Amino acid sequence: MTHRLPVRVYYEDTDMGGIVYYANYLKYIERSRSTLVGELGLDQKKMKDEDAIVFVVVRVEADYLRPARLDDELEIVTTHHAASPMRWVFDQDVMRGDELLFRAKVTAVCMTTEGKPVRLPAELRAKLT
Template identity: 65%
Template structure:
C-alpha cells in the first residue's frame, strides 16, 4: 500500500540559503504518516482513549537533494514491515521523480505510563 501527500514549500520551511531546512523533512514525513493513518481508517483519538499512542522509536534518514521555496513535493509513504510490537515505514520526499529525502521510520505503541505495548490486532489488520 502506497500513500502520497502533496506538499508545497513555503518561506517558513526554508533556511537562510533559501533551501528547505533539514529538520523540516522530518515534519513533512510526519504529515505523510498522519494522513496515511487517516486514509486507512485508523482513529488515533480512539486509540488514545484506550490508553495507547504511537511513538517514533527510530529514524534512519538520507538527505539526497535540496528543495527550494515554492517547490511542489510529494511525500510517499509505504509500510515496510508490521510485527506484533512495531511498524516500520519507508518514506520518500520527491520533486517530480527526483528523490530528495529517504527515511526508514520505526514506530511503536506506548501506554499512558510510556511503556511499550503490542500493536492492537485491529491496527495490525488495517496496516496489511
C-alpha cells in the same frame, strides 16, 4: 501499501538560502504518516483518550540527497508494513517530480500513555497483513 501526500514548500520552511531547513523533512514525513493513520480509519485522539495508547517513533534513519527549495511542489511517498506485532515500519521518500530528495526509514511502536510497550491495534494489524 503506498500512500502519497503532496506538500508545497513555503517561505517558513526554508533557511536564509531559500533551501528547506533539514528538520522540516521530518515534519513533512510525520504529516504524511499522520494522514495515513487517519485514512486507515484509526483515530489517534480516541486511541489516546479511551485506550491510553499512542504511537511513538523509536528510530529514524535519514538520507538528505538533494535540496528542496522555496515554492517546490513535493510529494511524500510512504510505503509501510507491520514488521512485527509491535513495530510499524515506514519507508518514506520526498520527491520533486521524479527526483528523490530525501529518504527515511522510520520505526514506530505503540505504547501506553505511561510508557509501556503494547501490540499494534488488532484492526491495524489486520489491515497491514
